[in-house]
Amino acid sequence: MSKYMTRQRKVLLSYLSGHADELLSAQEIADALGPEAMSLSAVYRNLSELEGEGKLRRASKGNQREIYYQYIDAESCKGALHLSCKKCGKTFHMEPEAACQLLDAVARMEGFAVDKSDTVLYGVCGGCQEEKER
Amino acid sequence: MSKYMTRQRKVLLSYLSGHADELLSAQEIADALGPEAMSLSAVYRNLSELEGEGKLRRASKGNQREIYYQYIDAESCKGALHLSCKKCGKTFHMEPEAACQLLDAVARMEGFAVDKSDTVLYGVCGGCQEEKER
């Protein structure tokens, strides 16, 4: 898709690499990079391309209308199932083998083939559960 | 929250009851009810209220920017895990017991407490898998 590696694209990719798995809005990314780095529209256009390449996923956050983008780093995320904590907002990874076992179980029982890259489990992480108990 | 049961509210609730679990946009609902039934803004206002009461969930569909609403009928959905097919768009329910087993497994392995009412598994349903094979 992308033929040229422009200055803007480099900065964006660099930023995203350092923030893999985080839910970021286009505006947040543009702000983080600074107005001199690249325009908002360039952010949108690059995000769209990354999405087309499957390196990025669109997601919604809470009950907001804004679109959030999540960079899926090939190495750290391959095959992992994503767990998102509603309290602290952090994303966790479930080991690929364990995730496959679970999803295979769903396939056997329901005849439904779950797609790991599109699915996110929402709940409360271990850390936040402890806080709650106190 | 809602103090009066207006004609519009009745029509809306009646429609939603017959379409529990479906992903519907505000516009689709307004169109289905007809322009005489209620205005688009009334649809939005009522949906917001239902959301506040926990009877409705916001969701995003595919990679669209539109917000979709899903009516969670207390009886048919309690405890069930939702499975959403990316091909046909239909939503399926996974039996409560089976779902609990799976999610308990996640809790044990990862220390992560999954919330069934917020989680949706995306993938391809049995019917669409067969079509694909042909």
Added chain:
DNA sequence: CTAGTTGCAAAGAGTTTGCATGGCG
């Protein structure tokens, strides 16, 4: 050089809100 990219500003799409009118209880 040439085609892909960028910035800016204008256009779109969807959702929310202000205000006067109307209707439930």
Added chain:
DNA sequence: CGCCATGCAAACTCTTTGCAACTAG
């Protein structure tokens, strides 16, 4: 009757797009 809800249209927010200037290869 009083107050909540509705309808309409304007206001908003976020995202996309047109176009001329720019730049990577």
